[in-house]
Amino acid sequence: MSPNSLKVLNWNVCSIDPKKEELSKFLKYHEIDVAVLTETHLKPKKTFSISGYDDERQDRKDRPKGGVAILVRNTISHSRVEVATSVIESAGVELELAGEKLIIYASYCPEQCNSKTEKQFIKDLRLLTRPKTKTKFLVIGDLNARHTFWGDDKNNKNGELIFDDASHHKYYVKLPEDPTFITCKSNASYLDICLANFVIDKPKRTDPRYLKSDHFPVIYDLGKSAGAVPLAEGYRRGIRSNVPATAGNVAARSINASSSSSSQVPKKRDHNQDLRHRLNPLQMTNHANSSTEAQFILRQILQKCREFNVPTHHLYVNFKTSYRTIDREQLWRTIKGYDGPENLIQELQTIVNRTAADSKNGLKMDNELSSLLMYIAQDAMIREAGLRTSGTIFRNALQVIRFADDMVLIAKSLSTLEQAYVALKEIAAKFGLDSALKESKYMRPRILKDNHQSLPTVFLDGNKFAAVENVSFLDSFVTTDNNATKEISHCIANGEEMHAKHLPFFQSADKTLQEKLNIYKKEIRSKVLCGHESWILTKSHAKQLVNFEREVLRAIHGKIQAANGRAYYATYPKLVQQLGEPGIEHMARIGRLRWAGKVFQLAEDSPARMVLEKSPQGNRIAGRPPTRWIDMVEQDLKSLGCSVKLSTVVQNGDEWRALLEKAEASWK
Numbered sequence: 001m002s003p004n005s006l007k008v009l010n011w012n013v014c015s016i017d018p019k020k021e022e023l024s025k026f027l028k029y030h031e032i033d034v035a036v037l038t039e040t041h042l043k044p045k046k047t048f049s050i051s052g053y054d055d056e057r058q059d060r061k062d063r064p065k066g067g068v069a070i071l072v073r074n075t076i077s078h079s080r081v082e083v084a085t086s087v088i089e090s091a092g093v094e095l096e097l098a099g100e101k102l103i104i105y106a107s108y109c110p111e112q113c114n115s116k117t118e119k120q121f122i123k124d125l126r127l128l129t130r131p132k133t134k135t136k137f138l139v140i141g142d143l144n145a146r147h148t149f150w151g152d153d154k155n156n157k158n159g160e161l162i163f164d165d166a167s168h169h170k171y172y173v174k175l176p177e178d179p180t181f182i183t184c185k186s187n188a189s190y191l192d193i194c195l196a197n198f199v200i201d202k203p204k205r206t207d208p209r210y211l212k213s214d215h216f217p218v219i220y221d222l223g224k225s226a227g228a229v230p231l232a233e234g235y236r237r238g239i240r241s242n243v244p245a246t247a248g249n250v251a252a253r254s255i256n257a258s259s260s261s262s263s264q265v266p267k268k269r270d271h272n273q274d275l276r277h278r279l280n281p282l283q284m285t286n287h288a289n290s291s292t293e294a295q296f297i298l299r300q301i302l303q304k305c306r307e308f309n310v311p312t313h314h315l316y317v318n319f320k321t322s323y324r325t326i327d328r329e330q331l332w333r334t335i336k337g338y339d340g341p342e343n344l345i346q347e348l349q350t351i352v353n354r355t356a357a358d359s360k361n362g363l364k365m366d367n368e369l370s371s372l373l374m375y376i377a378q379d380a381m382i383r384e385a386g387l388r389t390s391g392t393i394f395r396n397a398l399q400v401i402r403f404a405d406d407m408v409l410i411a412k413s414l415s416t417l418e419q420a421y422v423a424l425k426e427i428a429a430k431f432g433l434d435s436a437l438k439e440s441k442y443m444r445p446r447i448l449k450d451n452h453q454s455l456p457t458v459f460l461d462g463n464k465f466a467a468v469e470n471v472s473f474l475d476s477f478v479t480t481d482n483n484a485t486k487e488i489s490h491c492i493a494n495g496e497e498m499h500a501k502h503l504p505f506f507q508s509a510d511k512t513l514q515e516k517l518n519i520y521k522k523e524i525r526s527k528v529l530c531g532h533e534s535w536i537l538t539k540s541h542a543k544q545l546v547n548f549e550r551e552v553l554r555a556i557h558g559k560i561q562a563a564n565g566r567a568y569y570a571t572y573p574k575l576v577q578q579l580g581e582p583g584i585e586h587m588a589r590i591g592r593l594r595w596a597g598k599v600f601q602l603a604e605d606s607p608a609r610m611v612l613e614k615s616p617q618g619n620r621i622a623g624r625p626p627t628r629w630i631d632m633v634e635q636d637l638k639s640l641g642c643s644v645k646l647s648t649v650v651q652n653g654d655e656w657r658a659l660l661e662k663a664e665a666s667w668k
Contacts, residue, residue, distance in 0.1 A: 006097070006222040008034045008104070010192055010203070012142045012181075012215035015041040016048065016069070019212065024050050026211055027071070030219060034095075035071040036140040038108035042067050056080050058091035058106075068106040068141065081105075085124035087117050088143065094135075103131060107141035113157045121161060129171055129195055137171075139195040142215065150175055150190050155603035162195070171197040176205040180216045192218055291474040292533050292595060293608050294403040298473060299534040300611035300629065301393055301410060302445055302482035307626055308618030309449040312393060312410055313417045315460075316441040316471045316478075319374060319433060320405040324362040327432040328352060331373060334380045348373070361432055371404065377431050378402065385423035392607055394616040401607075406474050414458060421460045438463055441471045446481045449621050476531035487531070488541050492548050495528035499552050506556050516556045517579060524552060525584060532588040533595035536629055542585040546572065549584040586667035589636055593663060596633045597650040640666065 009032045013019060016037060027035060027050065035053070042048055044059045053071040060066035068091045072078045081092030081103055092105040105128050113121045128139045147159030150173055155163075166173055173193055180192040192215055194203065203220045211217045288294035305312050332345055352363060352373070363370035382389060382400060393399040398420055399410045409424075411417035421437065428434040442458055442465035458465050470479045470486070477490035502524065506516050528548065535541070553575040559567035576583040582590060602609045612630065633646060640662055642649060650656045 006033050006095075006102075006220075007031060008036065008138065008140065008220040008222070009217060010036045010140045010194065010220065011211055011217040012038045012108075012192060012213060013211075014039050014213045014215070015065075017042065017046070020048070020050065022211060026217070027053070030206075032219070033073045033076060034093075034104055036104065036106040037069045037071070038067075038089075038106060038141045039065065040067040040069050041065050042069070054078070056091050056093050058089055060089065066108065066110055068108050070104060070106045083127055085127055087113070087120045088124040088128070090124070090128060101135050103135055103137040105137070105139045105141075107139050107143060109143045109145075109158060112144065113161065118157070118161070121158070122165070125162065125165055129165070129169065129197070136198045137196065138200075138220075140193075140220075142191050143193060144191060145193060146189055146191070149173075150193070154601045155606070160603060160605075162193075166195065171195050172199070174200055174203060174220075176203045176216075176218055178205045178216075180205060180218060181214065191215070194220060288401065288403040288608075291403050292531070294401050294406070295474055295476050295531045296534045296595070296599070297392075297401050297607050297611055298408065298478065299482065299531075300608075301399070302478070303536075303626075303629065304611070304615050305393070305618075306445065306447050306482055307628075308616045308620060309447045310412070310616040310618040311447055312412060312445055313414050314443040314445065315409040315411075315417055315421060315465075316443065316473060317407040317409070317436055318405055318439075319378065319407070319436045320365075321439070322433045322436040323365045323370060323374065325432040325435055326363055326374065326377060327361055327430070328363070329360060330431050331377055334376060337380075374405065377433065378407065381424055381427045381431065381433070384427045385420070387420055387423065390605075392610050392614070394611065394614050399607075403474060408473060418460045421463075425461060440465065441468050442466070443468050443471055443478070443480060448626075449619075474531070476534075484536050484538070484541060488535065488544055491528045491530055492544060494530075495524050495548060495552075498524045498527050499555070503555065513556070513578075520552060520556060521579075521581070525549070525587070528584065529588055529591065533591050534629065535588060535592065536627055536632055537585070537588055537592070538627075545584045545588065550575065553579070582664060582667045586663075590660070590663050590667065593633060593636050594660060596630075596646055597656055597660075600647050600650045636663070 007030065009027070009030070011023075013023070016023070023035070026032070040048075040057065040059070041064070042057065042059050044061055046059075048057070048069075049055060050071060052074060054074050055069055055071050057069035058067065066089055068089050070091055070093050072093055072095070077096035078093045081094050083090050083092050083105065085107075087109060089108045089110070090105050092103060095102045095104065107128060109121070129137065131137055143158055143162065144156070145159040145162050146154065146156045147163050149163055150159075162173065172195070174196055175190050175193045179190055181189045194200075200220060200222055203218045205216045205218050288297065301312070304310075328349075332349060335345055335348075336342075348369075351369065363373060387400055388396060388398060389400055391399070393410045393412065397412050397416045401408050401410070409417060409420050411420065425434055425437050428437050442460075444467055456467055458467065470477060472478070477487045479486050502519055505511060505519060528545070550572045553572075554569045557570060557575060557578070559569055561567050570578075572583070581587065599608050599612055604610075604613075630646075637644075637646060637649075637659075640659060642659060649659065
């Protein structure tokens with residue numbers, strides 16, 4: 001037997017003794033070679049065995065429950081591996097398979113790390129994933145690790161530590177397509193994972209009816225993998241993972257799947273989707289997860305630095321025009337530097353060279369694959385420039401915010417900004433992206449206690465930048481004083497432009513009312529509401545939005561002919577009623593409320609949550625503080641009859657969903 005013909009079971013058994021018979025039948029039916037069991041609940045003096053298998057176990061001695069075990073088919077040559085972990089309960093075996101060695105650890109971490117146990121968790125993790133020789137290993141079990149990268153709704157401390165360690169060392173995180181743990185409240189998680197230093201195929205979650213536990217059993221069929229890959233060929237940065245974007249979206253589907261014996265056939269990806277999927281591990285985490293998150297982080301920094309009188313310097317970089325100048329050869333070298341597979345690079349070169357006009361430089365714009373490649377180039381620039389990407393400007397001297405083609409460097413001093421610019425400029429020249437940096441926009445946001453005149457011009461490494469009063473960042477309108485009125489007016493102007501463009505369509509008698517309303521909702525209203533999640537929406541702003549929507553809906557519906565022959569426009573409430581959704585003001589408020597819940601579900605050290613919950617070190621001026629974003633959210637909660645703090649109510653998924661549904665029903 002070789003490592004490529006091995007079937008391994010991973011199951012959080014939640015007390016093995018009463019489930020011995022069903023486990024024995026399962027192992028025989030599925031021809032399992034190695035069974036990794038966690039939460040065995042066996043006492044040290046308790047004997048346990050299954051016919052045809054040898055067992056290696058580590059029972060918990062200081063308190064009840066816990067414990068791990070590994071069952072190995074007795075025809076496989078193996079020996080026990082001693083591992084001195086403390087926070088992570090572990091048992092290990094070394095298998096002799098056709099002249100090759102494979103170490104398998106059963107691992108269970110019962111709780112989240114805290115300040116006292118974090119260092120020991122990292123130490124345990126390194127003991128498990130750093131074999132003395134280049135032996136292949138599988139660390140399998142329930143580490144109570146959650147991370148959005150492998151599909152969970154949010155991160156926890158264990159997940160972040162594993163993600164960071166795997167990102168900087170040569171091993172992967174593998175888990176099935178569907179969640180392995182579902183709570184009674186229908187919240188799903190991917191808790192049962194595998195860490196490996198060689199490529200294995202995606203495991204399969206099996207029907208829980210045959211092995212009853214609160215965790216789904218998972219089978220790793222190494223015989224169906226693409227073959228073991230030497231450690232040196234693993235991705236230098238990143239984690240190989242095949243999971244959906246969020247666990248919450250699949251909770252209901254997973255529950256239905258658990259009550260059905262029919263197997264689900266995974267959907268096939270097209271070629272470009274497959275390439276994007278294989279490129280994902282090469283990306284770093286120094287960017288926001290969405291344009292909403294990036295806009296929110298920037299808005300909170302502008303708002304709080306203005307309130308606490310902390311001067312900052314911003315440099316806005318847009319790489320949209322740099323697609324035609326990027327040096328593709330340098331890009332391929334970068335991917336190779338991440339230890340990207342040669343066949344992947346060749347496929348990329350073939351596709352990009354076929355679609356690009358130039359033989360050496362440039363990428364095709366408006367292409368998802370090109371955007372992903374531009375991401376990788378930006379990641380390499382930031383990394384090689386040595387710019388710090390963790391934390392916020394509230395405590396650091398520099399912060400980088402980026403998503404898609406936009407990046408902003410925020411510094412507390414002009415000298416710090418220049419140092420970052422010089423470092424980026426040098427690396428950008430290698431990629432052919434230095435022109436984007438030279439065309440950057442410099443802004444010095446105003447603070448409440450600002451006696452200094454705006455700098456008309458600044459010089460960074462000899463390059464001249466005229467200070468601007470406003471700039472576009474991810475299609476949102478950013479001003480030096482973070483003026484919401486100017487931003488909303490700008491958004492409405494964009495909406496009016498789109499309305500004028502679609503006016504012939506709205507006036508056409510050949511189009512149905514529903515077709516016209518769909519165009520309004522998808523193309524016009526979405527344009528106006530760009531970045532609304534970060535708005536501080538006052539009554540005057542709401543009036544602006546309502547007036548705009550009323551005029552557009554009147555143009556769509558036209559005048560109503562009365563019985564007396566007179567024509568009139570329907571009232572705004574009647575128009576919104578026919579829209580079938582809340583009006584534009586309430587859509588903005590619902591979107592802001594929904595986003596607030598997402599922020600409080602992020603990890604505590606995520607930039608979006610840090611800028612919301614923390615403040616910069618500065619002094620407010622005397623008098624009433626300006627209205628904050630969180631104040632508006634709390635007002636919305638009170639209007640819905642919720643007296644509990646937002647940070648508390650979002651922790652209860654059912655209660656939070658009910659509150660959002662109430663908002664949509666009340667404001668419709």
